[in-house]
Amino acid sequence: MNRLTEILRGPTAALLHKEFLEAWRDRRALWMAVCFSLLFPAMLAGGSIFMVKKQAEEISRLALLGSASAPLLEQRLRGGGLEVDALAEGDPAELLAGDYDIVLWVQEGFAEEYRNFGAPPLYLYIDSSSSSSPRAQRHLQERLGALQQLVVQQRVTARGLAPQLLAPWRLEVRDVSTPSRRGAVLLAMVPGLLILTLFVASLATSVDTSAGERERLSLETLLLQPLPGWQVILAKTLAVASMGWAGALLALVALVSLMPLMPLAELGIQQATTLSGVLTMGLLLLPLALLVAVVQILLALRSGSFKDAQTQLSILQVAPVLLLMMLDMSRVELGGFFWQLVPLVGQQQWLKALLVGESVPAATLLAGSAATLLLVAVAIRLGARALQREALLSAA
Amino acid sequence: MAGTRKIIAGLAVLVASLWLRTDALGQAAGAETCYLDGWRNPLRCYRLPIESEPEAPQLAVMVAPAVNNSGEEPLYLLAGGPGQAASDLAPLLNAFEPVNRERDIVMVDRRGAGRSGAFRCGIEDQRSLDLDAFARKLADCYLDRAEFAESLSSRQTVEDLEMVRSRLGHERIALWGGSWGTRTALLYQQWHPQSVSELVLDAVAPIDTKVFLTARAAEDALQALQRDCANDPACARLGNWRAQLDALLESWDQGGRPVLSDPLTGQPLTEPMARWEFANAIRTVLYDPRAAAQLPFAITEAHSGNLQPLVGLSGLFVKSTESMSMGLTFSVACAEELNRISADEIAADSDGTFLGTAFLDLFQHGCRGWPVKEKPYAAPEPRAQPVLLISGEADPITPPRYADEALGYLADKQHLVVASGGHINSPRGCIPELIARFLAQPAEELDSTCTREISRPPFMVASYGPDIGGTAGNPVKEPGTGGRHDSGEEAGE
Numbered sequence: 001m002n003r004l005t006e007i008l009r010g011p012t013a014a015l016l017h018k019e020f021l022e023a024w025r026d027r028r029a030l031w032m033a034v035c036f037s038l039l040f041p042a043m044l045a046g047g048s049i050f051m052v053k054k055q056a057e058e059i060s061r062l063a064l065l066g067s068a069s070a071p072l073l074e075q076r077l078r079g080g081g082l083e084v085d086a087l088a089e090g091d092p093a094e095l096l097a098g099d100y101d102i103v104l105w106v107q108e109g110f111a112e113e114y115r116n117f118g119a120p121p122l123y124l125y126i127d128s129s130s131s132s133s134p135r136a137q138r139h140l141q142e143r144l145g146a147l148q149q150l151v152v153q154q155r156v157t158a159r160g161l162a163p164q165l166l167a168p169w170r171l172e173v174r175d176v177s178t179p180s181r182r183g184a185v186l187l188a189m190v191p192g193l194l195i196l197t198l199f200v201a202s203l204a205t206s207v208d209t210s211a212g213e214r215e216r217l218s219l220e221t222l223l224l225q226p227l228p229g230w231q232v233i234l235a236k237t238l239a240v241a242s243m244g245w246a247g248a249l250l251a252l253v254a255l256v257s258l259m260p261l262m263p264l265a266e267l268g269i270q271q272a273t274t275l276s277g278v279l280t281m282g283l284l285l286l287p288l289a290l291l292v293a294v295v296q297i298l299l300a301l302r303s304g305s306f307k308d309a310q311t312q313l314s315i316l317q318v319a320p321v322l323l324l325m326m327l328d329m330s331r332v333e334l335g336g337f338f339w340q341l342v343p344l345v346g347q348q349q350w351l352k353a354l355l356v357g358e359s360v361p362a363a364t365l366l367a368g369s370a371a372t373l374l375l376v377a378v379a380i381r382l383g384a385r386a387l388q389r390e391a392l393l394s395a396a
Numbered sequence: 397m398a399g400t401r402k403i404i405a406g407l408a409v410l411v412a413s414l415w416l417r418t419d420a421l422g423q424a425a426g427a428e429t430c431y432l433d434g435w436r437n438p439l440r441c442y443r444l445p446i447e448s449e450p451e452a453p454q455l456a457v458m459v460a461p462a463v464n465n466s467g468e469e470p471l472y473l474l475a476g477g478p479g480q481a482a483s484d485l486a487p488l489l490n491a492f493e494p495v496n497r498e499r500d501i502v503m504v505d506r507r508g509a510g511r512s513g514a515f516r517c518g519i520e521d522q523r524s525l526d527l528d529a530f531a532r533k534l535a536d537c538y539l540d541r542a543e544f545a546e547s548l549s550s551r552q553t554v555e556d557l558e559m560v561r562s563r564l565g566h567e568r569i570a571l572w573g574g575s576w577g578t579r580t581a582l583l584y585q586q587w588h589p590q591s592v593s594e595l596v597l598d599a600v601a602p603i604d605t606k607v608f609l610t611a612r613a614a615e616d617a618l619q620a621l622q623r624d625c626a627n628d629p630a631c632a633r634l635g636n637w638r639a640q641l642d643a644l645l646e647s648w649d650q651g652g653r654p655v656l657s658d659p660l661t662g663q664p665l666t667e668p669m670a671r672w673e674f675a676n677a678i679r680t681v682l683y684d685p686r687a688a689a690q691l692p693f694a695i696t697e698a699h700s701g702n703l704q705p706l707v708g709l710s711g712l713f714v715k716s717t718e719s720m721s722m723g724l725t726f727s728v729a730c731a732e733e734l735n736r737i738s739a740d741e742i743a744a745d746s747d748g749t750f751l752g753t754a755f756l757d758l759f760q761h762g763c764r765g766w767p768v769k770e771k772p773y774a775a776p777e778p779r780a781q782p783v784l785l786i787s788g789e790a791d792p793i794t795p796p797r798y799a800d801e802a803l804g805y806l807a808d809k810q811h812l813v814v815a816s817g818g819h820i821n822s823p824r825g826c827i828p829e830l831i832a833r834f835l836a837q838p839a840e841e842l843d844s845t846c847t848r849e850i851s852r853p854p855f856m857v858a859s860y861g862p863d864i865g866g867t868a869g870n871p872v873k874e875p876g877t878g879g880r881h882d883s884g885e886e887a888g889e
Contacts (some may be wrong), residue, residue, distance in 0.1 A: 019449045033809070048681075069866055071864075071865035072862060072863065072865045073865075076854070110864070111865055114864050115858070115864075116860075150854070150861075151862060152861075154689075154690055154861040155709065155854040155859065155861050157856075157860075158657060158690070158693065158694075158704065158705045158856065158861075159704055159705075159708060160662070160703075160705070160711075161658040161659055161662070161708055161711065162660050162708065163708075163712065165660065170433075172431075172434070172436075173436040174436060175437050176438065179464070224618060243693065264463075264464045268463055270463050
């Protein structure tokens with residue numbers, strides 16, 4: 001403990017102060033971190049509000065040609081999201097190119113054929129290249145299906161049969177999901193985006209503190225100080241990680257604050273994220289923030305120039321998210337203990353569970369975080385060795 | 397050091413809070429996940445023993461958990477009959493989805509119904525039965541379980557519900573009652589007013605109303621059907637089907653008892669159809685506007701000798717009859733309704749109606765072999781809870797006038813009347829939304845204009861079904877350019 005106090009009072013403290021000051025006074029980097037952190041929660045909330053509103057207010061416009069042949073059809077198709085315009089004549093292609101989503105043509109003689117049990121055709125004109133077409137067809141099918149069912153029931157009943165004879169069985173759907181688990185679909189991308197926020201928020205700072213400092217020739221001065229290399233890398237890592245972590249925390253808080261505005265209940269989703277869940281998510285992101293920071297610093301130090309570092313890190317920030325998406329899509333079973341120890345994968349799994357209000361065993365969290373921190377320590381050691389190489393300073 | 401300790405303490409609190417959450421989930425340990433037909437989502441199901449009566453059937457309690465429980469009072473669904481099980485109301489959960497977003501919905505099968513020891517008598521699925529044979533079977537059923545039959549009552553059901561409310565930790569509850577369930581709800585409000593927050597009553601059976609006197613109500617419903625049919629050009633062409641119905645009933649009186657076929661198997665039934673069965677079948681058809689829309693056609697066909705449409709119509713109600721627990725039905729009906737109906741009242745109610753005493757005959761015969769003690773109610777006392785009343789204008793058993801005339805003791809009530817509506821209207825049109833709005837803001841008056849969009853289904857006018865129209869239609873030019881004729885024949889259909 002005494003040694004820790006000594007370190008915190010000595011030149012190490014000055015080093016830490018310098019690194020944090022440089023990281024946090026860069027307005028441009030700070031602005032970028034804040035913007036990205038707020039962007040995705042806002043987009044997610046806005047997107048879901050818009051989606052539900054659109055679904056509720058969705059109206060499909062149907063042009064009904066020849067409705068004089070079947071006025072009951074016109075009457076029963078109205079409602080349930082279908083706006084029906086009965087037109088005496090018109091060209092379906094032109095109508096579809098205009099205001100209508102679908103066109104239904106009732107041909108002359110329809111009613112007579114219907115009365116003779118001739119199963120007369122109804123012609124549905126669609127434009128499958130239009131995005132509104134499937135929705136309009138669904139709306140029409142709902143209305144038409146209900147009328148068709150009614151006619152069938154009346155016909156069967158009139159022949160002395162119970163309508164249930166037409167349904168030899170009923171398919172009863174039983175959904176095993178819970179309202180909180182249903183949130184997993186909507187919130188599936190959140191862990192990936194939180195991890196991406198770590199990368200994006202710390203990117204500018206990590207390039208500046210490594211390749212930037214080398215170009216400004218202040219790195220050389222820093223290395224002349226009587227400080228072990230690992231302390232230099234650790235101080236830089238802490239400063240960079242503080243920026244990334246703050247960004248991810250901001251995104252997390254913004255997301256949780258916006259959740260009550262999202263129409264989750266309308267989607268059958270329970271808002272299940274708990275306060276302890278949010279605190280745990282914040283804490284579990286810290287080791288990852290450190291790992292991201294140290295890897296970014298190492299890569300930037302290895303790069304040829306400031307620009308080269310920026311390019312390399314830009315690619316790096318997308319890679320892990322892509323990797324996580326691919327793992328998700330490849331349906332690899334990630335529930336095993338081994339996967340919990342793999343940085344990024346473990347954190348993604350825990351975030352997923354905590355977002356829908358489930359708990360993660362503390363032992364798993366601690367073991368996985370310890371594995372990530374071990375990698376951080378190895379990376380710092382590697383970084384310290386790299387600092388001893390003279391070639392590093394002349395890389396620019 | 398102090399700082400480090402603080403951090404460690406903070407982490408300990410955090411870890412502890414994670415475990416607390418696990419414990420909170422574990423609270424519902426008494427519940428099992430279960431499903432009910434007609435509702436796709438999992439329910440929490442409990443079997444609650446009645447502590448004072450260990451030999452009594454355990455109560456089956458099913459809870460549809462709120463999507464986001466906001467602490468609003470849960471809504472308890474009370475089923476009709478008497479004899480229907482609340483678990484049979486599961487399909488209503490689809491309509492109550494807006495309510496279920498913030499409130500738990502609770503279904504309790506009352507003692508003697510559904511999963512709480514259904515009291516069935518083996519006559520529920522009989523297609524046709526002579527009235528005397530029916531009464532004999534019922535009497536045997538009573539003798540088998542006389543003590544249990546005596547124990548069943550509205551009072552017992554309300555006390556059981558009160559026990560469930562307290563066991564589930566609900567301080568106050570909202571009630572939805574359908575048909576006889578409205579009686580149970582109104583009695584619950586009388587006996588435990590402090591436990592009830594709001595009531596939604598669909599097809600209202602007020603405490604003081606003798607709802608088993610149903611002949612006048614059924615006649616009014618039939619006349620509403622006559623009116624609507626006369627106003628529909630296609631249905632009006634069927635002619636005076638009401639006179640044909642009266643003629644049919646008269647011919648039945650004179651001994652013309654046809655043998656019908658079974659709507660499921662198509663086989664002839666063993667017994668000819670009795671007049672009381674025929675009249676009751678007509679009454680039952682009036683419950684559901686979809687079935688009622690086929691009645692004028694079925695009657696004209698029967699008048700001309702084709703009874704098949706009537707047979708088919710009876711097939712529409714096979715399932716609803718089977719789901720009733722007749723033992724419970726007669727225990728409650730005989731002790732709480734039939735006991736208070738006088739011969740004069742029966743005569744006044746049935747006079748000049750198509751149903752006559754056909755419905756009451758069934759219960760009077762049945763109750764003779766079901767000698768449970770009278771269980772009268774006290775006169776209702778004023779109550780202030782907000783109440784939403786829903787009635788179908790053409791309901792053959794609980795017409796809107798019941799809710800208008802017999803609920804003066806309720807200080808805060810609103811009444812939705814569905815034009816041409818039958819029995820139970822909660823799932824129709826915009827009514828689920830109105831119910832959700834009422835429960836969310838019971839003090840506000842509902843704008844019920846949207847209920848005008850609920851209409852009677854199209855009448856069946858011939859063997860092909862409803863008239864799709866087009867008789868006076870103008871020829872329509874075929875759409876498309878180039879004069880291509882796009883008919884089914886050319887397409888090789």
